[in-house]
Amino acid sequence: MPETTKKKTTSKTTAKKGTNGKVGRPKNTTSRRKAAEPEPEFIRSEVIIIISFAAAAILFLSNFHLCGVVGDFLRSLQLGIFGGIGYVAPVLMFAGTCFYISNRGNPRATFKLAAVILALISLCGLGELLFGTRLGAGGKIMDIYVTAAASGKGGGLIGGLLAEGLISIIGTVGAYLVILVLIIISAVCITEKSFVNLVKSGSGKAYHHAKENMDIQREIHAERKEERRRIREEQKLRGVNLDATKLEAPEEYDYDMEDEAAYSAEAEEDIDVHARRLAAVSAVEVTENRKNAAPEVRPNPADIFRGSIFPKPGEAEAAAEERKRGENMGAAGAFQTAAQAVDADLPHVYSASEDSVPFDADDAVPFVTEDLWESTAHLRSAESDAGAFDESDDYGTSETLFVKKETKTLEEMEVAREELYPTDEDDKGVNYSDTFSIPEEPKRVVTASGKVIETDTEALQKKVEKKKAEKAEKEKEEAGDLSVVQEIKQKEEVVKKEYVFPPVTLLKKGKSSGPFSDKEYRETAIKLQQTLQNFGVGVTVTNISCGPSVTRYELHPEQGVKVSRIVGLADDIKLSLAAADIRIEAPIPGKSAVGIEVPNKENNMVYLRDILEAEEFKNHASRIAFAVGKDIGGQVVVTDIGKMPHLLIAGATGSGKSVCINTLIMSIIYKADPEDVKLIMVDPKVVELSVYNGIPHLLLPVVTDPKKASGALNWAVAEMDDRYKKFAQYNVRDLKGYNAKVENIKDIEDENRPKKMPQIIIIIDELADLMMVAPGEVEDSVCRLAQLARAAGIHLVIATQRPSVNVITGLIKANVPSRIAFAVSSGVDSRTIIDMNGAEKLLGKGDMLFYPSGCPKPVRVQGAFVSDTEVSAVVDFLTEQGMTANYNPEVENQIASAPAAGDAKGGGNDRDEYFVQAGKFIIEKDKASIGMLQRMFKIGFNRAARIMDQLAEAGVVGEEEGTKPRKVLMSAEEFEELLEQGY
Numbered sequence: 001m002p003e004t005t006k007k008k009t010t011s012k013t014t015a016k017k018g019t020n021g022k023v024g025r026p027k028n029t030t031s032r033r034k035a036a037e038p039e040p041e042f043i044r045s046e047v048i049i050i051i052s053f054a055a056a057a058i059l060f061l062s063n064f065h066l067c068g069v070v071g072d073f074l075r076s077l078q079l080g081i082f083g084g085i086g087y088v089a090p091v092l093m094f095a096g097t098c099f100y101i102s103n104r105g106n107p108r109a110t111f112k113l114a115a116v117i118l119a120l121i122s123l124c125g126l127g128e129l130l131f132g133t134r135l136g137a138g139g140k141i142m143d144i145y146v147t148a149a150a151s152g153k154g155g156g157l158i159g160g161l162l163a164e165g166l167i168s169i170i171g172t173v174g175a176y177l178v179i180l181v182l183i184i185i186s187a188v189c190i191t192e193k194s195f196v197n198l199v200k201s202g203s204g205k206a207y208h209h210a211k212e213n214m215d216i217q218r219e220i221h222a223e224r225k226e227e228r229r230r231i232r233e234e235q236k237l238r239g240v241n242l243d244a245t246k247l248e249a250p251e252e253y254d255y256d257m258e259d260e261a262a263y264s265a266e267a268e269e270d271i272d273v274h275a276r277r278l279a280a281v282s283a284v285e286v287t288e289n290r291k292n293a294a295p296e297v298r299p300n301p302a303d304i305f306r307g308s309i310f311p312k313p314g315e316a317e318a319a320a321e322e323r324k325r326g327e328n329m330g331a332a333g334a335f336q337t338a339a340q341a342v343d344a345d346l347p348h349v350y351s352a353s354e355d356s357v358p359f360d361a362d363d364a365v366p367f368v369t370e371d372l373w374e375s376t377a378h379l380r381s382a383e384s385d386a387g388a389f390d391e392s393d394d395y396g397t398s399e400t401l402f403v404k405k406e407t408k409t410l411e412e413m414e415v416a417r418e419e420l421y422p423t424d425e426d427d428k429g430v431n432y433s434d435t436f437s438i439p440e441e442p443k444r445v446v447t448a449s450g451k452v453i454e455t456d457t458e459a460l461q462k463k464v465e466k467k468k469a470e471k472a473e474k475e476k477e478e479a480g481d482l483s484v485v486q487e488i489k490q491k492e493e494v495v496k497k498e499y500v501f502p503p504v505t506l507l508k509k510g511k512s513s514g515p516f517s518d519k520e521y522r523e524t525a526i527k528l529q530q531t532l533q534n535f536g537v538g539v540t541v542t543n544i545s546c547g548p549s550v551t552r553y554e555l556h557p558e559q560g561v562k563v564s565r566i567v568g569l570a571d572d573i574k575l576s577l578a579a580a581d582i583r584i585e586a587p588i589p590g591k592s593a594v595g596i597e598v599p600n601k602e603n604n605m606v607y608l609r610d611i612l613e614a615e616e617f618k619n620h621a622s623r624i625a626f627a628v629g630k631d632i633g634g635q636v637v638v639t640d641i642g643k644m645p646h647l648l649i650a651g652a653t654g655s656g657k658s659v660c661i662n663t664l665i666m667s668i669i670y671k672a673d674p675e676d677v678k679l680i681m682v683d684p685k686v687v688e689l690s691v692y693n694g695i696p697h698l699l700l701p702v703v704t705d706p707k708k709a710s711g712a713l714n715w716a717v718a719e720m721d722d723r724y725k726k727f728a729q730y731n732v733r734d735l736k737g738y739n740a741k742v743e744n745i746k747d748i749e750d751e752n753r754p755k756k757m758p759q760i761i762i763i764i765d766e767l768a769d770l771m772m773v774a775p776g777e778v779e780d781s782v783c784r785l786a787q788l789a790r791a792a793g794i795h796l797v798i799a800t801q802r803p804s805v806n807v808i809t810g811l812i813k814a815n816v817p818s819r820i821a822f823a824v825s826s827g828v829d830s831r832t833i834i835d836m837n838g839a840e841k842l843l844g845k846g847d848m849l850f851y852p853s854g855c856p857k858p859v860r861v862q863g864a865f866v867s868d869t870e871v872s873a874v875v876d877f878l879t880e881q882g883m884t885a886n887y888n889p890e891v892e893n894q895i896a897s898a899p900a901a902g903d904a905k906g907g908g909n910d911r912d913e914y915f916v917q918a919g920k921f922i923i924e925k926d927k928a929s930i931g932m933l934q935r936m937f938k939i940g941f942n943r944a945a946r947i948m949d950q951l952a953e954a955g956v957v958g959e960e961e962g963t964k965p966r967k968v969l970m971s972a973e974e975f976e977e978l979l980e981q982g983y
């Protein structure tokens with residue numbers, strides 16, 4: 001009985017509490033309590049952190065015997081449990097506590113904390129394996145604790161348990177492996193960085209390093225080749241018949257190995273050099289026999305190394321033949337052939353070469369030994385006597401003659417090359433006249449093959465001098481030009497800073513939308529069905545697509561239901577759903593359903609960053625991809641401006657046009673290099689696009705003056721014509737073809753080489769302002785560009801808030817096939833933009849009907865949003881990186897010098913060409929109105945006003961009278977008279 005009473009009392013109290021808490025208490029008390037609620041939680045966290053800090057400090061200091069008896073006990077406890085890790089355990093514990101408290105409730109933080117604990121345990125295990133004392137047979141686990149507590153070594157009790165356990169199961173090596181794996185796993189979990197990628201990037205770097213080395217090798221190889229070619233040419237100048245001296249190393253063999261793979265080429269090269277040098281050594285002997293016949297002709301050092309001069313008569317031919325036979329043998333064959341040529345003289349040296357196939361660059365080195373040098377000493381001395389080989393020359397020493405195996409590093413290779421070819425001071429040229437004396441009198445020169453050539457020395461001397469003078473003059477000229485060229489180049493270099501794409505982190509990321517409320521959509525669908533049913537229209541809702549700002553319900557009408565009946569019930573549906581506005585798409589293109597678009601209760605913004613990060617944008621092939629927004633199904637919409645090829649954006653003020661243009665420009669900034677895409681921005685509103693001034697994509701500063709704008713359009717027309725001429729010249733059809741062709745041109749040098757052309761996008765924010773100033777001209781330019789510029793890679797993006805027919809004229813409309821309609825006030829405006837109703841039902845704030853060319857019907861899209869702050873951040877990033885605009889002065893000048901719009905036909909102070917007609921018209925109508933002139937002659941306000949002033953000056957009309965029209969002061973006859981007088 002007492003128990004029952006107690007229960008009752010409890011329940012009563014609970015009930016009371018509930019009542020008091022929720023309803024009974026006055027409102028202000030509740031709100032005060034709500035405000036006070038976070039306090040206990042906050043205080044608790046603070047207290048825990050402070051206490052854990054104090055505990056950690058005591059534990060830490062204990063490790064260093066700073067906390068008395070208790071401290072000593074704590075020390076032995078920590079070291080006994082964690083071993084060496086015990087020294088840092090208090091710090092880790094404190095950090096862990098703080099981390100846990102600040103991330104309470106976050107499962108990811110808990111997971112990370114677990115990973116840290118795992119790492120701690122694994123480290124203890126590793127410490128024990130490395131520094132701990134092993135338990136022998138019969139050893140107790142507590143022995144580890146005692147040892148660790150005393151010495152602080154190893155991994156303590158935890159490490160001991162882990163290490164001993166693992167060793168007993170999988171042995172010591174296994175234990176190491178498992179513990180390392182555990183450490184790596186915990187590191188991956190803590191850092192969330194991929195270990196595999198780390199290894200990959202490491203090996204990638206090694207690969208790149210090797211590749212770079214290979215490239216350098218290749219360059220050196222090319223340099224050598226060039227050097228030899230030059231030396232050969234110089235030799236020709238000296239009058240030595242190379243045809244006759246090329247017997248040992250004919251050109252096609254020696255120098256025409258253009259296409260070999262770099263490494264094998266290098267190997268062949270080395271082998272080749274050895275072979276030729278050896279042949280040279282043998283040639284020395286031969287030369288001795290000829291000494292009397294041609295005493296003055298000394299071999300070019302380079303030729304000695306090539307082994308091309310003075311082979312034994314007949315031997316060279318044999319070698320050439322041999323080589324022909326063994327052409328496919330590659331370097332090894334070459335080496336053998338050369339070796340065979342001297343084999344008879346040096347059998348003891350070359351015996352090693354017999355088993356040298358397959359041949360290898362490294363293998364080649366030992367063949368040319370110091371022994372060989374010693375053994376050929378007699379030959380050299382003979383040659384040196386003959387004056388054909390001088391040891392004192394820097395090319396003749398044993399160190400330089402042989403390429404040693406040690407000359408492997410790049411610098412050493414370079415040094416060796418310098419030594420081998422001392423004449424290689426490219427800039428100075430090869431000065432043979434200093435090295436070799438040219439005979440005073442005509443001489444008979446005997447070439448290697450035994451040919452006798454009569455050389456006219458004087459002529460030769462003159463030739464050399466002439467060549468030298470020519471060269472000096474050329475150098476002088478070049479030096480003169482150089483400063484200018486350098487200046488230009490420097491400028492170009494400054495400008496050609498590599499474009500760094502701004503990081504997407506500069507943009508705001510959208511929050512993930514709340515969970516899809518299935519129930520709510522179902523209810524709306526049922527309501528829809530019910531409403532239509534009430535009017536006798538049977539439909540079934542077949543699909544619901546939920547977009548960022550509207551949801552589309554797809555209805556399938558029953559047999560015999562007319563689509564027009566559903567459309568006619570739009571207002572009733574609106575009423576029953578209590579929706580601000582609905583749009584009916586009847587039928588949905590490509591579906592046998594009618595779509596009813598109902599605005600969402602909550603409008604989810606589509607942030608530009610979300611679209612830029614989407615695969616659709618990232619993987620889009622076009623450089624001028626435009627991140628439009630998300631469609632009704634929440635799918636990312638990305639389009640190619642190049643395919644549009646021109647775009648008209650129209651909508652009432654505040655509907656989102658400027659934001660749309662910003663997203664378009666930002667898409668280009670994030671996708672295209674300024675080398676490939678250039679922008680021209682026309683912003684008569686001044687404030688909208690000026691923020692972009694300075695970005696590298698701009699071809700000229702943002703044009704804010706409407707008069708200059710028509711100049712910019714005229715420039716674009718001229719550029720388009722120019723491009724077409726170039727296309728015709730290169731026989732291509734469009735920009736893509738032209739750029740591809742230009743890229744493949746190889747035979748034209750850099751300066752004259754035609755440059756690749758960028759795509760140009762002309763963005764006009766407010767066409768109406770331009771059309772006011774110079775309607776005729778602007779319309780003409782826009783139409784010309786729109787008709788023809790697609791293939792030339794010039795695209796127009798035109799925005800206007802006045803979708804009236806005198807701004808978006810029929811001509812412009814016909815030539816700008818892609819449209820974006822934002823919210824407009826009437827169906828008439830909607831029809832002006834997209835030739836159908838619908839835009840008047842849009843919700844504003846980026847809600848658009850996107851109607852690209854080739855699409856049968858417009859698609860409803862919620863435009864991406866980018867704020868002015870984000871735009872500024874991106875522009876600042878580009879300018880801070882030094883990527884500023886390199887405005888084209890040519891374009892600027894052209895635009896500045898273009899006649900101001902409106903003046904084009906009028907001309908300065910002169911009488912306007914419409915003066916006479918305007919005078920007659922005004923007299924005839926007896927009404928002097930500027931607007932009337934504008935309409936009649938299809939001219940801008942400025943021009944019409946100027947004509948009126950001229951008429952007033954001539955006395956045809958009176959002075960201005962405020963808002964009243966001017967008086968007409970002349971009759972038709974009087975005006976005729978005036979004209980006859982030559983006015």
Ligand SMILES: Nc1ncnc2c1ncn2[C@@H]1O[C@H](COP(=O)(O)OP(=O)(O)OP(=O)(O)O)[C@@H](O)[C@H]1O
Binds near residue numbers: 654
């Ligand atoms: N895609 C969008 N998502 C969300 N809000 C948007 C979006 N586009 C525009 N808005 C909102 O609408 C406002 C007006 O946009 P915007 O300045 O682009 O209009 P506009 O059509 O250019 O107007 P005007 O013709 O007067 O310059 C913006 O400040 C912004 O708050």
